[in-house]
Amino acid sequence: MNPTIKDVAKKANVSIATVSRVLNNLTGYSDKTKQKVLRTIEEMGYQPNAIARGLINKRTQTIGVLFPNVSSSFSSAILHGVEEFAHIHNYSVVVCNTDEDGKRTLKCLQVLREKQVDGIVFSSEVLKEEYYQAMEAMRIPVVLVSSETEIPSVPYVKVDDRRAAYEAVEYLIHKGHKHIAMISGSEADPIAGLPRIEGYMKALADYNIPFRQEYMFYGDFGFDSGCAAAEQLFVKAPGCTAVFAASDEMAIGVLSMAARHGVRVPDDLSVIGYDNVKLAEMVVPPLTTVNQPLIEMGSEACQKLIYMIETGEAAKHTTVSHHIVERQTVRALD
Structure with a gap:
């Protein structure tokens, strides 16, 4: 008969909970206790069983x-x-x-x-x-x-989305940009939409740059919506020199449409994204962005x-x- 976790606990003279914590790499025991439990497991040839473990601790892992x-x-x-x-x-x-x-x-x-x-x-x-x-x-x-x-x-x-968006726009301002568009998520989204819009607008206000409604575009954080917003941007905001996109996928959509329309990045238009997904360093040119870990x-x-x-x-x-x-x-x- 295969040994159980109860058998291991009895032989090691510890509680079943301690054996479970050792098996799951959790804290709450000394190194001496850990070594004793591991040695007992090896000596007894104990193999943890997910079903049995669930019956003991009422969990499915x-x-x-x-x-x-x-x-x-x-x-x-x-x-x-x-x-x-x-x-x-x-x-x-x-x-x-x-x-x-x-x-x-x-x-x-x-x-x-x-x-x-x-x-x-x-x-x-x-x-x-x-x-x-x-x-x-x-x-x-x-x-x-x-x-x-x-x-x-x-x-x-x-992350603090409001602060991160503020710093993205501030970065563009420090690079000399005053005509800065934004491609955001929905204003109705209180998680990532509205806070990033508020960060954008506060940065403009703090540096005495007037907010222009024609420089605001909306997407859903995905690549396709970035492409659609960029198409509008090139028509409605030809005077902007930079754009802050509230996600890397939307920013990459801007890069794609820019290449299609002969808009050179960054010579004609600077672009900064948000997230720092792996694809951001793989596109051409590699995307400047706000890193979320x-x-x-x-x-x-x-x-x-x-x-x-x-x-x-x-x-x-x-x-x-x-x-x-x-x-x-x-x-x-x-």
């Missing part, structure tokens, strides 16, 4: 991750961070695509409930009351990433979630740092 667009470069980077941390700590990940405007969010939550996930990482979307109520009914912890909420029991991991954000969110799952304790919010990555799409005006 599975977490759910919800994205509005799983295929985007932004989501892929965050997911990479989540999965890496989850894998190290012996958790599996179930990924759900909630679609634009959360059309499938409640259905995804029902799927995760049926799979009995131990917790949820909720990304890039507003945590609406109906979503929160559904999660509350599941009685599992939730962590937001690239989103935020005022609900005290739900921690989040994100997306992989680290995913990892931090997963760390908070597993901490809450394992301890039952609350976790705190984290505002992560950002910085501008200079490449080749912005030039200084004479």
